[in-house]
Amino acid sequence: MNSTTQYYNQNAQQFFDSTVDVEMQSLYQTFLPLLPHNARILDAGCGSGRDSQAFLQRGYSVDAFDASSKLVTLARQLTGCAVSQSTFMDFTAQPNSYDGIWACASLLHVPESELKATFIHLSQFLKSSGLFYCSFKLGEQEVERNGRFFCDLTARKLHQMVSSTQVLTVASHWETRDVRAGRENEKWLNAILKKRV
Template identity: 60%
Template sequence: MNSTTQYYNQNAQQFFDSTIDVEMQSLYEKFLPLIPTGGRILDAGCGSGRDSKAFLDKGFQVDAFDASAELTKLATDLTGLEVTQTTFLEFQSEPATYDGIWACASLLHVPEEELPKTITHLLQFLKPHGLFYASFKLGNCSEIRDGKHYTDMTESNLESLFNEFKPINIELWKTSDQRANNAQIWLNIIVKF
């Protein structure tokens, strides 16, 4: 178990409480209209299950996983889904299953050198012309902070990363952190394949 997973297991309730009510509507409004009505979404690194629940409430089919056993339990309780406890690289499903993959503030915990392999693994589960959403903290480093590994991204680094996979379209934009007393800027990306 890596230090990030260990951190989330030890601080699951605190993390859940600090993120469950964060306003996400502006992000949903960019992503969900691009998914077919009732389409299937994979919440990759689902954390509290907040986004999975929102997608379910809007009539989408959702599968979710997280590496943290403790967060998986909390997300299962919140959503009623059988949230799977697994890592990005260990996740398995039928190929070309999902209309969209949602990786909100989760891939940022993958070391930079492992991101291409991780994205390649996840993309096999995306349908043709499917959408991939991810978000990273704006910056240019890969390091352990507060007990968790972070890979921060610049706009050019993030665009270059996803351009390796020959996408049809990339949309990239910045948002401010919605948590109280947090001045973090986030980079968001929606990629169509």
């Protein structure tokens, strides 16, 4: 178990409480209309289960996983779904089975040297032309903050990374400010990737 997963296991309830009610509507409105009606979504690194619950309430079919056993328990309680415990690289499913992958503030815990392989691994579960939302803290450093590892990315670096996978392209990217109280100065890089046909 790495230090980041250990952090989430030790601080699961606090993390859950601080994120479960965060307003995400603008991100949902950017991603969900691009998906087919009743799409099947994979919530990769689901954390509290907040987004899985929102997708379920909107009529989507959702599978979710997280590396933290404690967060998996809390996400199961919130959503009523069989959230699985897995890392990104250990996750398995039927290939080409999801219309969309949602990785909100989760892939940012993957070292840059492992990101390409992680994108390639997860994209095999996307249908042809499927969409992949991801978000990272905006920046150029890899750093440990309060017991968690973070890989910050710029748009240029994300484009280079995604292009190198040869299976995904960047359909769009945009910046947002953190919506949590006291973090308004933190910027996020958001992107919607598309699986090549």
